[in-house]
Amino acid sequence: MRSHLILLLAVLPGLAVAQRQQSSASGAASITTADVRRRINIIADDSMLGRATPSPQLDAVAAYVAGEFRRFGLKPGGDSGTYLQHYPLEVLRFDPESAAIQIAGPAPGTWRSGQDVLLVDGQPPAGTVTASAVVVTGSAQTSDTLDSSAVTGKVVFLAYGPGVNAVASKVLPLRPLAVILVAGFPDSIWQTLPGHKVSERVRNPSEGGGVTTPAVFVVRSATAGALFSQGGVNPDSLRAWGDRSLSAHPLAGVSLRLDVHEQLLQHASAPNTIGILEGSDPVLKKEYVLFTAHMDHIGTPAAGEGCVASGADSICNGADDDGSGTVAVIELAQAFASARGRPKRSLVFMTVSGEERGLWGSAYFADHPTVPLADVVADLNSDMVGRNSKDTVAVIGREHSNLGTTLDSVAAAHRELNIKPVGDLWPQEGLYFRSDHYNFARKGVPILFFTTGLHPDYHKVSDSADKIDAEKEARFARLVYHLGLAVANASQRPQWNPKSYKQIVGAEN
Template structure:
């Protein structure tokens, strides 16, 4: 989940600001509707909106009903608003064990408290007894002259590494201070599997991960069904810093020592001289979750087969470990607010007259919290072909803090939509603000990334740190407080002091961008040289 202040991508709010748009409704009315939707979606009745649960059924029924009220055409399976997403639920037993041995010395690493994760083989019980190899950041990036796997064979071994990337101020080297996909934990597991590793453990630190160990501590997960022959790790997990120090201590090192070495140019992977023995009883269950999808058809006979797409994930973490007596992970900011805005945008788009030339697809996706699975599945099974998809605007993790005077549009500068974004920001009096969380790879942490990876120009829009009438550090403090105390916990609940008044400002900006793209003569693309440009060209858009 890419955390954002008011990640209001296309911050909908029914404010068609194009010259031909419908009359604006009162902002307070829109704010009231959003508040009501957030209150319902984040209520205990929905039990944290876990995929494959009773909470999912209540959530998708509600979203489908609101799409129908807005007049959206159902484009899911069998005339419904639902796109089935086959998932595999994988639950690691808390009785799982992990033992590190060097010669006559051995130590136990405690499940849950010191290590967490799941198997990726979807086969049930997994066991291994294999050599542990330290591979730094686990990156192979020839374009940056960096290969942590150079001259070492990790097939059948357990790789130990850090998330994130070698630090640099040079924007031409791993993006400088901005994290690239090479730094994400998902890449680490993918590359380890490609290399034939038996298992992979990421040593957690708050600095390299960007969040506390509690965020990665759950022992349950969901995965897309594994294709035959697809490489998979027997276990993909995390070690707490304490566990990292215990493991590395067997070879005379500390976490700090290892991270310093991993950050050094010319790093070479090495054996820790330690064997790791793992025993992981695993419950595997096939489930069907759902994306919720509806369409407003465009007005141009030649262009209505193309579409702009709006996304927000509906899922959160369901029911889990109790914290202060509360076990329901309601997900109010993450992402009931995003879904509420998606609904408001759908109402506003459907009410426009005349209609935009291209169609618009409204997509509430599942299993974002499990690794962007719903959006990844949609990108693999699109309702509108990728080569006919103009743009994806995503909203995720919204803190309602008031009226913004600045905006963050992470990734839009990499696309040909950028001039439209700049013009819309100027029109609405919004300063475009640099992404202050770029070092955490925020661009790669929400559902727009699934679409970008498939070639579709995609980005999020968030309120910046300047909030009308508030002190300069107000928004920053509120976001930090949320990240420290509520993110991925039962404390992410509706707050009485939340202020939804700023959504209208972002809505005007976002709908201007979306309408301009929907009415443009040509489909947008990624800029020359961008990492996603080849996928766009492969889809048929030059």
């Protein structure tokens, strides 16, 4: 357990400054329920078609945010004097008929794409690639024995089922060549999975330096069974992870040849929108507090991002995910820009895209930052912040730096907001790895990730604007305003918990 004493000492000077700077706190009043409601209705309107990456509607939202940043008087923080940073994408045509997985070893065979195996997500390796195979299972060890030597560049088999997200969030950062989910789906479900037909896919050629989303295939349990028994892995052990740690079992003598051919149809791009408010202190203004959210969502079924129609409704509006965070960032920009007096450090407001496809926009910014990343002292990320209980927000990553302690002090000083920051309510979901802050954390930027959490409308057509609690979201945004002010005015920049730094940043560098 960490020492509260040391953390408090690091935080106190910042709070003293924040209390002296009464004038800057005046900005919070500009964040209103009516404003939040109005902007959610714009961003999550049906005309935005769910803001898939890339799409003209995503570009329209990026232009709307840029227009607001200009109106508030922010400095452009994008490419060549604009508010937009574009990253390149490729649209590819995938033909399942020409794809297959060849298995060499004790139980040789061919899994035909579209019949035996489906490519459901991620980025397949181009052309023909051969790799060895490992199975990741639960283990009786006290800690995970997974490491990059066991997983990187290999084909990893995982059982599909409850808890698979948390397991995948540990496996994917280790960069396997591909993940094959072993699933016992009945035919009725199998037929509804993506990957049966010729389809267009969007690829991010910059991916690789950032968080990669390797190809994710699904194979039927019955098809994969022989392979496991020949490799000496009991198929029943696959699902036995529960709360247990993970270990990787190589399938001895087995190699898999992936044959995936795609054709480049066209080049495209997607935007991040970036505005900067310069700080007031001649020295500290060279440091930045970053506020982020993602403006993209999963579009319509045609976008191939997982939106499924329900009756006549085929638009996944993404009002909460992450229209709500996008609105929070706009509200924060307006609040800071309209306040009397500016904080000492500079502030960067950024709405990214491609989050739903694999944190693409934030990864691109982290690799091509328009302000020096070493001078970004914190990222405060909001993803899904407009739902659930009236008076709480979950704060992910609060244990990894003293930002969590700063937040508690700020919340205690602003009890009138009636927003209680609580810890991760969904630890099995691996949320720390599932939004844009992760791309900054892994590069050494302390982060807090705010979310009011999952709900039954998550990634459904029913995540619509009428369900957003705009009054709560306004109070939440005011809390982030006061936190941002405290961080921007503190004499010291936020400090990592050293153990967390080693785990999260040390693993990358």
